[in-house]
Amino acid sequence: MEFGTFLWTTLGAMLTLAIFSFLYKDNPFYKFAEHLVVGVSAGYWAVILWHNGLVPNLFERLQDGDWYLLWLNSSRPWYLIPALLGVLMWTRFSKKYAWISRWPIAMYIGIATGVAIPLEMANRVNKQLYATMSNIHWSNFFGSGFLDTAAGYSEVIVFIGTIAGLIYFFFSKAHTGTFGVIAKVGIYILMIGFGASFGLTVMARISLFIQRIQFMHEDWALVAFDKTNPNYSGWFPAFFWLVALIVIGYIIKEFIIYLKNKDKPKPEKA
Amino acid sequence: MKRQIPIFLVFVFGVFMVFQYFSPHEASEWIYKFLMDWIYIIGIFAMALGIWSLIHVSYDKIKHKRHDWGYSVVTLAALFTMMFFGITGFNENGEWGFYFMTQEGLTNPMFRNFFNHILVPIETTMFSLLAFFIASAAYRAFRARNVLATMLLVSALIVMLRFNPYFGDTFGFYMNKTAAWLLNVPNMAAKRAILIGIGLGMVGTALKVILGIERGYMGKG
Numbered sequence: 001m002e003f004g005t006f007l008w009t010t011l012g013a014m015l016t017l018a019i020f021s022f023l024y025k026d027n028p029f030y031k032f033a034e035h036l037v038v039g040v041s042a043g044y045w046a047v048i049l050w051h052n053g054l055v056p057n058l059f060e061r062l063q064d065g066d067w068y069l070l071w072l073n074s075s076r077p078w079y080l081i082p083a084l085l086g087v088l089m090w091t092r093f094s095k096k097y098a099w100i101s102r103w104p105i106a107m108y109i110g111i112a113t114g115v116a117i118p119l120e121m122a123n124r125v126n127k128q129l130y131a132t133m134s135n136i137h138w139s140n141f142f143g144s145g146f147l148d149t150a151a152g153y154s155e156v157i158v159f160i161g162t163i164a165g166l167i168y169f170f171f172s173k174a175h176t177g178t179f180g181v182i183a184k185v186g187i188y189i190l191m192i193g194f195g196a197s198f199g200l201t202v203m204a205r206i207s208l209f210i211q212r213i214q215f216m217h218e219d220w221a222l223v224a225f226d227k228t229n230p231n232y233s234g235w236f237p238a239f240f241w242l243v244a245l246i247v248i249g250y251i252i253k254e255f256i257i258y259l260k261n262k263d264k265p266k267p268e269k270a
Numbered sequence: 271m272k273r274q275i276p277i278f279l280v281f282v283f284g285v286f287m288v289f290q291y292f293s294p295h296e297a298s299e300w301i302y303k304f305l306m307d308w309i310y311i312i313g314i315f316a317m318a319l320g321i322w323s324l325i326h327v328s329y330d331k332i333k334h335k336r337h338d339w340g341y342s343v344v345t346l347a348a349l350f351t352m353m354f355f356g357i358t359g360f361n362e363n364g365e366w367g368f369y370f371m372t373q374e375g376l377t378n379p380m381f382r383n384f385f386n387h388i389l390v391p392i393e394t395t396m397f398s399l400l401a402f403f404i405a406s407a408a409y410r411a412f413r414a415r416n417v418l419a420t421m422l423l424v425s426a427l428i429v430m431l432r433f434n435p436y437f438g439d440t441f442g443f444y445m446n447k448t449a450a451w452l453l454n455v456p457n458m459a460a461k462r463a464i465l466i467g468i469g470l471g472m473v474g475t476a477l478k479v480i481l482g483i484e485r486g487y488m489g490k491g
Contacts, residue, residue, distance in 0.1 A: 008383050008386070008387040009387065011387050011388065012386075012387040012388070012390075012391040013391075015388060015391050015392050015395070016391050016392075016395045019392055019395040019396055019399060020395060020399065022399065023399070023402055031338065031341050032341065032344060033392055034341075035341040035342065035344045035345045035348075036344050036345070036348050036388065036392070037348075037388070037389065037392040037393065037396075038324070038345050038348075039344065039345040039346060039347065039348025039349040039351075039352065040348045040349070040352050040384055040385075040388050040389050041389060041393075042320075042321055042324055042349050042352075043348060043349045043350070043351065043352025043353045043356065044352055044356070044384075044385060044389060045317070046317070046318075046321055046349075046352075046353055046356070047352065047353060047356025047357065047375060047376070047381070048356075048376075049314050049317055050356070050357075050370075051356070051373050051375065051376055053310065053311075053314045054311070054314050055370075055371055057307060057310060057311055058311050059371065078304075079307070079311075081308070082307065082308040082309075082311040082312055083311060083315075085308070085311075085312050085315075086311055086312045086314065086315025086316070087315065089312065089315050089316050089318075089319060090315070090318070090319065092319060093322075099272040102272070102273075102275075102276040102488050102489075103275065103276060103279060104312050104315075105276070105487055105488075106275070106276035106277070106279040106280045106283075106487070106488075107279050107280075107283055107308065107309075107312070108309050108312050108313070108316075109280050109284075109479060109487050110279055110280035110281070110282065110283030110284040110287070110480070111283050111284075111287055111305050111306070111308065111309050112309060113280070113284050113287075113475075113476035113479045113480055114283055114284035114285065114286060114287025114288050114290075114476075114480065115287050115291075115306075116472055116473075116476045117284075117287075117288050117473050117476045117477065117480075118288060118291035118292070119291070120469045120472045120473050120476070121469065121473055123469075124465050124466065124468060124469030124472070125466050125469040125470060125473075128462045128465050128466050128469070129466065131462075132462055145447075146444060146447050146448075147447050147448055147450075147451035148451075149450060149451055149454040149455060154451070154454070154455045157455050157456065157459065158455055158458055158459045158462070159459075160459075161455075161456055161458075161459025161460065161462075161463070162459045162462040162463050162466070163463075164459075164463075165459060165460055165462070165463025165464070166463045166466060166467065168463075169463065169467050186463070187418065188417075188418070188421060189456050189459050189460050189463075190460045190463070190464075191418045191419075191421045191422045191425075192421050192422070192425045192452060192456040192457065192460070193425075193456050193457040193458075193459065193460025193461060194422055194460065195421065195422040195423065195424065195425030195426040195429070195452075196425045196426070196428075196429050196449075196452045196453050196456070196457040197457060197460075197461075198404075198408070198422070198426045198429075199425065199426040199427070199428070199429025199430040199449075200429055200453065201404065202401065202404055202405065202408070202426070202430055203429070203430055203433075205397065205398055205400045205401035205404060206401050208394055208397050208398035208401070209398035209401045211394065211398070212391075212394060212395050212398050215391070
C-alpha cells in the first residue's frame with residue numbers, strides 16, 4: 001500500500017472511530033463526522049444527478065438534432081417542457097409566487113399516483129395472492145426431512161397465515177367469534193414473522209459491525225506496522241499512533257471530567 | 271385558481287396514466303415514456319431545492335453564530351469540495367479543466383477518494399451502530415410476558431443464533447433448518463399479508479389523491 005492510500009485509510013479509520021464514539025455519548029468527533037457526511041453526501045448526489053440525470057436526459061436531448069430555436073439544436077424540443085416545469089419548482093423561493101410550484105408538483109403527483117394504481121395492484125396485490133393460492137403441492141404434503149419449506153403443509157401454513165394476517169388488519173369488524181379466532185391466528189403468524197425479520201435485521205447489522213472491525217484491524221492497524229510493504233516508512237506507524245493518541249487523550253479528558261463531577265449532586269430529572 | 275388548477279392537473283394526469291397501463295398502443299407507450307422522463311427531470315430540479323435549503327440553513331447558522339455553527343462550516347466545505355471535484359478532472363489528453371457535460375469529474379481520484387474513504391466508512395459505521403441500539407431496544411422489549419411476546423422472542427433468537435459455531439453439527443443443523451423454515455414459511459405469510467395491505471393502502475391513497483380528496487401535497491395557502 002502506498003503512503004497516500006494509507007493516509008486516506010487512516011481518515012476512514014478516524015471517521016469510523018468518530019461514529020462509534022456516539023455509543024459513549026454525543027461528542028465533537030461524532031458531530032464533525034455527522035456534519036461532514038451530510039455535506040459530502042449532498043455534494044455526491046448533486047454531481048451524480050447532474051452527470052447521470054440531467055445531462056443525458058435533458059441537455060443531450062436538447063442538443064441532438066436539427067431543430068433550431070435560439071441556441072437549441074434538438075430533434076426533441078418538447079423536453080423543454082419538463083425543464084420549464086422543473087424551473088417552476090424554484091418559485092418556492094418566492095413567498096409571492098410559491099403557489100406556481102404547485103403545478104409541477106401536481107403533474108408529478110398525478111403521474112406518480114396514476115402509475116402506482118395498476119402497478120401496485122398487479123405487483124403487490126395480485127402476484128402475492130396468486131403465489132399464495134396456486135402453489136400447494138398436496139402430493140408432497142409431508143415433504144421430506146425436518147421442517148421442509150417445500151412441503152405441502154408449509155404451503156398450507158403460508159396460505160392460512162396470509163389470510164389470517166389480512167383478517168387481523170381488518171378493523172372494520174369487531175374481532176369476535178370465528179372472525180376473532182382467525183384474527184388471533186393472524187397475530188401469532190405476524191409475531192413469528194416480526195421476530196424472524198428482527199433477528200435477520202440484527203444479524204445484518206452485526207455483519208456490518210464485523211466488517212468495520214475487520215477494516216480497522218486488517219486494512220489499517222496491520223498495514224500501519226507491515227514492514228513487508230515495499231512502500232513502508234516510519235510515517236505509517238506514526239499516523240497510527242497519532243490517531244491512538246487522540247483517542248487516549250479524549251478518554252483521559254472525559255475521565256478527569258468524571259472525577260471532578262463525581263461528588264457533585266446530580267440535577268433532578270424534571 | 272391557485273388550488274383548482276393543481277387538482278385538475280392531478281386528476282387528468284392520474285386518470286390518463288391509469289388507463290394508459292391497459293393500452294398497448296404505440297402512442298400510449300410513447301406518452302408513458304415521455305411522462306416518466308418528465309417526472310425524473312422535475313424530480314432532479316426538486317433536488318436542487320433540497321441542496322439550496324441545506325446551504326441556506328447552514329449559511330444562516332454561520333451568519334448568526336448559532337450554537338455549534340462551526341460544524342455548518344464543515345458541511346458547506348464538504349458540499350462545495352465534493353461538487354468541485356465532481357465537475358473537474360483530467361481529460362484523455364491529460365488536460366485539467368471543468369467538465370460539465372462529460373463525465374471526467376466522476377473519475378476524478380479526489381471525488382472517488384471522498385466517496386470511498388469518507389462517505390462509505392461513515393455510512394457503513396452508522397448502520398453498524400444500529401446493531402447496538404437494536405440490541406438495547408430488544409433487551410427492553412423482549413420480555414416473555416405473554417404467549418405473543420414469547421413467540422417473537424423465540425423466533426428472533428432462533429434466527430440470530432442459527433450460525434453459532436458452538437452448537438455443533440447436529441444441533442446447529444436443526445437450528446439452521448428451523449431458522450430457514452421460520453423465514454420462508456411464517457415470515458413469508460406475515461410479509462405477504464403486510465405487502466397486500468400496503469398495496470391496497472397505496473391504491474386507496476392514490477385514488478384519494480387523484481379524486482382530490484387528499485390535498486396535502488399542495489401545502490398551505
